[in-house]
Every structure is written in C-alpha cells, then in structure tokens.
Amino acid sequence: MKTSQRAFSLLESSGYKVTSQRQIILEIILNNREKHMSAEEIHEKANKSNADIGLATVYRALELFEELKIIHKMNFGDGRSRYELWEEEHHHHHLICTSCHEVYEVAEDLLDVLEHKIENKYKFKISGHQLKFYGVCYNCKEDKKDES
Amino acid sequence: MKTSQRAFSLLESSGYKVTSQRQIILEIILNNREKHMSAEEIHEKANKSNADIGLATVYRALELFEELKIIHKMNFGDGRSRYELWEEEHHHHHLICTSCHEVYEVAEDLLDVLEHKIENKYKFKISGHQLKFYGVCYNCKEDKKDES
DNA sequence: TTTCCTGCAAAGGCTTTGCATAGGG
DNA sequence: CCCTATGCAAAGCCTTTGCAGGAAA
Numbered sequence: 001m002k003t004s005q006r007a008f009s010l011l012e013s014s015g016y017k018v019t020s021q022r023q024i025i026l027e028i029i030l031n032n033r034e035k036h037m038s039a040e041e042i043h044e045k046a047n048k049s050n051a052d053i054g055l056a057t058v059y060r061a062l063e064l065f066e067e068l069k070i071i072h073k074m075n076f077g078d079g080r081s082r083y084e085l086w087e088e089e090h091h092h093h094h095l096i097c098t099s100c101h102e103v104y105e106v107a108e109d110l111l112d113v114l115e116h117k118i119e120n121k122y123k124f125k126i127s128g129h130q131l132k133f134y135g136v137c138y139n140c141k142e143d144k145k146d147e148s
Numbered sequence: 149m150k151t152s153q154r155a156f157s158l159l160e161s162s163g164y165k166v167t168s169q170r171q172i173i174l175e176i177i178l179n180n181r182e183k184h185m186s187a188e189e190i191h192e193k194a195n196k197s198n199a200d201i202g203l204a205t206v207y208r209a210l211e212l213f214e215e216l217k218i219i220h221k222m223n224f225g226d227g228r229s230r231y232e233l234w235e236e237e238h239h240h241h242h243l244i245c246t247s248c249h250e251v252y253e254v255a256e257d258l259l260d261v262l263e264h265k266i267e268n269k270y271k272f273k274i275s276g277h278q279l280k281f282y283g284v285c286y287n288c289k290e291d292k293k294d295e296s
Numbered sequence: 297t298t299t300c301c302t303g304c305a306a307a308g309g310c311t312t313t314g315c316a317t318a319g320g321g
Numbered sequence: 322c323c324c325t326a327t328g329c330a331a332a333g334c335c336t337t338t339g340c341a342g343g344a345a346a
Contacts, residue, residue: 017320017325039311054328059311061326075223079336080310095272106266114258115281122252123286124243131279133263138271165300165345187336202303207336227311228335 003030003085007070014068021046021053025061029071029085034105036074036082074130076103093131099140106133151178151233155218162216169194169201173209177219177233184222184230184251222278224251241279247288254281 004026008018028045029037037045039058046053062083065071072084076096091109096102115126152174156166176193177185185193187206194201210231213219220232224244239257244250263274 012321015325019320019326021327052328056312056329057327063312073225075225077221077223093266095266095270095274097272098275104270104272106270108262108265108269110262110265111279114256117256117258118241118243118254118281122243122254123289124245124252124281124283125289126243126281126283127246128282129280130282132277133266133272133274134276134278135272135274141271141273163300167301167345169302200303204304204337205302208301211337 007068010068010070016064021057022061024053025058026065026070029083033085036076036084036103038080038082040080042083093133095133095135095137097137097140098134099136102137104137155216158216158218164212169205170209172201173206174213174218177231181233182253184224184232186228186230188228190231241281243281243283243285245285245288246282247284250285252285
C-alpha cells in the first residue's frame with residue numbers, strides 16, 4: 001500500500017493532520033480504482049463500513065487531496081464531480097457511452113507528439129490533459145449479436 | 149449567415165417554433181464564436197442589447213440547441229456549463245491555463261489514428277471527443293521576458 | 297385556434313461555509 | 322495546550338420545473 005504512505009507523508013510535510021476520516025476516505029478511493037466515484041458515493045461507502053463521516057468532511061478531504069495532487073477531479077457531464085487517483089502518469093483516456101452512460105478507461109496515451117506540437121506552436125507549457133471519447137459501447141450496439 | 153438558416157430549418161422540421169428569443173440567443177452564440185459563454189453570460193448579453201429574456205428561457209433554448217446538435221455543452225471546471233457552436237467537424241482542442249484560467253483553442257486534431265485504434269480494440273463506436281490540455285499559457289510564464 | 301413557448305418564482309441538486317466542539321501533534 | 326479538523330445545518334450557486342399568460346403556425 002505504497003500510495004497511501006506517500007499520501008500521508010505528503011499530508012504531514014504540508015502541515016496537515018492525518019485524521020481517521022482522511023485515512024478512511026483515501027482508503028475507499030484506493031480500493032475503488034477506476035470507479036470514478038462522486039463525493040456522495042464515497043460518503044455512502046464510508047458510512048457503510050465505518051463510523052459516521054460528514055459529507056462536508058468528504059468534500060473537504062477531496063479538495064485537499066486534489067490540492068496535493070493525490071487525486072483528480074473530473075466531470076463526465078452528469079452534474080456532479082467525480083474523483084480518480086492521480087497515478088503518477090495518469091495517461092489514460094475515458095470512453096463515455098452515450099447510451100448507458102458507462103465510463104470505460106483506455107490505457108493508450110499517444111498524445112506526446114500532439115503535446116509537443118502544441119507546446120511549441122502555442123508557447124503553452126502543458127502539465128496535464130484530459131481526453132474523453134463519446135460514443136456507443138459494445139454492450140449497447142444494436143447489431144451486437146450479428147458480430148458473434 | 150448560413151449557420152442560423154440551417155439551425156432554424158432544423159427547428160421547424162423538428163416541430164419546434166422559431167421564436168424571437170431563440171433567434172436572439174443563437175445570434176449571440178454565432179457572434180461570439182470561440183468565447184465559450186455560460187448561460188448567465190448569454191443571458192446578460194441578450195438583455196443588454198434586446199428585450200428581456202428570462203434566464204430559464206436561455207437554459208431551455210440551450211438545451212434544445214444541444215439536442216439538435218447546433219451547439220455543444222462543455223465543462224472547464226469552473227462550476228458552470230459553457231457552450232460552443234457545434235461546427236460540423238468540431239475537431240479542435242482546448243488549452244486551459246491553470247494560472248489565469250483563460251481558455252484557448254487549438255486547430256490541430258490528429259486523433260484519427262488513436263480513434264481507430266480504440267474503436268477496434270474496445271469495440272466502441274466513437275461519435276465525438278473532447279480534449280483539454282492543462283498548463284501555463286504564454287502570458288503567465290514567469291520567464292516570459294527572457295524569451296524576447 | 298391550437299399548441300408550443302416564455303417569465304417568474306419556487307424548487308432541486310451539488311458544493312461550500314460558519315460555528316462550536318472534538319481531536320491530532 | 323494549541324491549532325487544525327469535523328459535524329451539522331444553513332447558505333450559495335447553477336440549473337430545472339410548475340404554472341399561467343403570451344405568441345407562433
């Protein structure tokens with residue numbers, strides 16, 4: 001469980017306290033990689049398996065984790081923010097199904113060439129990116145059976 | 149002013165009415181390409197130069213335009229949705245400065261290869277994409293003067 | 297005339313904030 | 322002990338909705 005160690009020393013060295021609530025919240029995120037949970041969902045999970053944590057505390061912890069680059073806030077267009085581990089090189093993309101609204105992760109990155117081009121042409125120092133593809137996933141294709 | 153013609157025939161053929169409010173709202177969007185305006189900003193502009201349009205009407209028009217693929221709703225992480233013309237092949241990306249929060253547009257696309265790869269590997273039929281780069285823009289670079 | 301549209305205000309949903317208490321270092 | 326963190330409830334935003342009057346077709 002390296003990630004949590006790193007995260008907590010980061011908290012300490014930044015002058016923040018390692019509270020039980022923060023530990024629980026981070027643990028939930030770690031145990032649910034690739035789930036893109038909302039604050040509400042994290043809150044529910046926390047209170048299902050542990051003591052009572054206030055929703056406001058969840059929001060404050062998430063804000064802090066984001067500031068420390070432990071997690072990433074994202075938006076998939078459903079009106080609430082979703083969170084994901086930062087992952088050193090968080091070089092993956094998301095496929096969002098416009099039919100069932102499922103979100104899939106894609107390992108490929110391949111944006112390096114494009115990034116360099118943009119950095120030079122626009123004099124813009126890139127520190128991160130977020131790429132979403134919209135479309136219809138395998139499970140939602142009408143002609144799914146024909147493909148067997 | 150081709151785009152608005154196309155938009156209004158689309159409205160009619162879909163059974164919606166061409167009202168003055170919808171015309172004004174679309175006109176504002178057309179006259180402010182690349183501005184990524186929020187509903188509130190469109191509302192302000194509308195009431196500055198014209199009669200009174202309710203904010204709810206703006207939201208309803210934007211929702212309709214999005215459904216008809218006349219515009220695109222996006223999210224730049226500032227808590228409100230922003231809108232942009234659909235533009236047949238809306239193949240451009242956004243540079244978001246983490247310092248001044250300005251949003252720039254990039255003409256390059258170059259995602260075709262990646263898209264095909266993903267379509268095949270994940271059996272996902274892609275219909276659109278959205279790519280955001282985060283970083284520091286030219287105007288916010290500290291070493292700006294050294295580069296002259 | 298009929299049906300859809302608009303404005304207003306109220307309601308909704310997510311997120312943030314104020315304040316008194318609890319708890320980490 | 323001191324100072325930050327938490328919980329609760331209230332407040333803040335952005336967005337959506339209900340409803341009665343108004344405007345397209």
